[in-house]
Amino acid sequence: MSYSAKVYRKQGGDEMVVAAGGRINKTAVVEYFTDFLGDALEDELLAGVGSGTGNAVAISIGAGGRAEIKTSSADAAIGANGSSLGLGALNWRADQGGLWMETRLQIDAITDVMVFAGFTDTLGSTVEAPLFLVAADFDSDATNACGIVFDTDGTTDQWCHGGVKADVDTVPDYSGTAPVAATYVTLRVEVSAAGSVQGFIDGVAIGAPVADAVTATTPLVPIVFVANRGAAVRNVLVDYLLVQGDRA
Template sequence: MSRFSLVQNADGSVGFENQRTGNQVFQIDNNDNFVVIEKASPASSFGAKQTVADDFIEPTLSTSLWAVASGSDGTAADPVFNAQAGGAVRGVTGAGAAGTMAANGTQISNALTFQSDKGGMVFEARVKLSAITNISVFVGFTDQVGSLEAPITSAGSANTITTNATDAVGFMFDTSMDDDNWWLVGVDNGTDATHQDSGTAPTAATYQTFRIEVDTVGGAKFFIDGSQVGTAMVDAVKADVLLSPVVAGFTRTAASANIDADYIFAQVDK
């Protein structure tokens, strides 16, 4: 079957492009309307790109595509399909007083098959948080999927970070930072990249679209709602390490929150 890539159009719409023909087969416009442009041809072999894309419109989450996990607190729940306009996957954080990923975390990831030195590595997800107080969230690529882990979090002092992953790159929102914005973060073989304040904060119960483009030497560019934020990050992640797309988070107090993803898309050259 044909291979597709997700592209951001100049008008802010999102299109799925047929890699064989270069044409967009459908778009999601700025009003979240689904617009068919051309029918996909079934006559094509696997292309030159590896793609994971899920719009979460099926009533059961694909367990062959996604691995899910959650913390030990009774309120924490694995991400599952959520029936809302357009469909979504919803992870529910715990309400444990410990306020840790182990207790309150929720996580969805794929598999360790994305390596940036192959070229063309991209992550994109449309995410919303039900609450923006006492919470830590990471959206991007990480280097492990075998256990529950917050790849990068606030260190709890000023605007400093703690990197739990050895290699990861993404957006971090953590209310333990002095400035409660989305931060651009990365770690390359245990060495932290210079993190940047995007200057953009989330709004509770409001979707934002996050995109990361990683080059062949592990440098990264970051985009929120179609606009680049920050500057290109050098040595954001080790280029020859296998990574997985991930959305993960936990609440830092005894209060639960929802983390919704309308879609998750990741791609890399083969």
């Protein structure tokens, strides 16, 4: 940097570069933030809508702004059941450094549902669950993805984190906690330059970082993916989406 600067690490792991005079140097990072204000999704966002009955992704008018992700009402394949909301291009990589995303959301019911928040290698226009649970193990539709998962098809109904690196799934690491129906929770996913992942639930780390969670050089997109696991609609309200990485 051509000016005097100090780097401060905030709780959760992201770095804030402060230039001389106390000015925050926003040019050191690439950042996207939305509060879902207005009457339509922003152009940078991409809604993935499954082929089932009732799938939808749209602005849900409310105080402070929010978006709603709605699943199918039938119990079918993920491509029919699921819906997602993410950015519209694969602009992010673990090896760019400082990669993380955060979202605040609530699930209307915590039965027969799966939620993924994190990074994946496939745009939302292809409706797939990046990472999910089958009994006690992770499975994945993505080749490379990492993040936080809640999935009632798993043996343990708790938030967990992990990833899939070049089609090799990690072992799920559990938080010991589960979401509360119709109650907001803040999910944060941090990805190291080497491709390890660390999830946080309301600022509390989910165990230790999971190594080899994603290929560091693979282009990724941040996404929130939701699917029903039974014959009932599941609605997820997303309050905000924040993504950041170091500028190349």
